[in-house]
Amino acid sequence: MQELKDRIVREGKVLPGNIIKVDGFLNHRVDTELMDHIAQELGRHFDMSAVDVILTAEASGIALAAVVARHFGKPMIFAKKAKSDNIEGGLYQSDIFSYTYKKKVTLLVSKEWLHAGDRVLVVDDFMANGEAMRGLCDIVEKAGATLVGIGCAVEKGFQGGGDRLREAGVNLRSLAVIESAEPGSIVFREEA
Template sequence: MKLLEERIRKDGQVRPGNVLKVDCFLNHQLDVELLDEIGAEFKRIFGKEGVNKILTIEASGIAIACMTARHFDVPVVFAKKAKSKNIDGDVFTSKVQSYTYGKEYEITLAKKFLGPEDRVLILDDFLANGKAMRGLLDVCKQAGATVVGIGVCIEKGFQNGGQELRDEGYKLASLAIVDRMEDDGTLVFRPQE
């Protein structure tokens, strides 16, 4: 998605350790118009998959999922990174290793929100090694839900998460794939197909 690539080039910041900061428009301060365009693009890509539920993980994926859900007219459900006292009933859980925070945590999702009748589109802001995505896929498997697609705003193509998911047969759409990041701020994007 050229619009997203242009915004990353304009406002993204490359930090040491292959960290790409896009907090001024995607995952801290939100550019709602850009998010709406992202949602429309995910609808274009996955619109024929029979999506009836969008799943993401808190916190950065929620805005992306909500704006996309408007285009699909379906609910959003998100996995929580900490089990809170206000989650009632049975839950699905999975362990996730965070690349950004360098720690493992357990995600939880109330069983009443995901089941075998669901055709799920999983969305997130970033895909690097795919650990968060693995946790969401595990939750879908536990629920008996069908994953009909995975949408990611920014994929770090120089890390293995995206290729592994594609090799496993998942329909994965990354709107911008960064093939290389240099400490001087240089970003090299994979050409759009």
């Protein structure tokens, strides 16, 4: 998606440790018009009539997932990273290692909201090593639901998480796959 790539080049920052900062438009300060364009693009790749629910992980994926859900009239669920007292009826959970926080995190989804037979599209703003996506796929499987695919705005292709998911047969569509990033130089994967 050229519009997204242009924003990454123009406004993104490459920080030490292979951190790609896109918080000025994607995951802290949110450009809702861009989010809507991303939703439209994901709708061109995925058959949204075959999707019952949008699933993401807390916290930065929530904005994009909510816009996608609203755009296509679907409910949205986000996996929490901490158990709260208001969750009833049991939990699906998956342990992942967070690249962002450099620690183990447990993703939690209430059994009240995700059911066997649900057709799930996972949506997230950013994928580094793919652990959050793997954890969300694990939760979908534990629920007996069907994974329709994963829609991701930005993927760090050089970390291999997306490629591992694709090799496992997951229908993954990332709109901007970054092959390499250094201060002043971001190179994108050519689209197939």
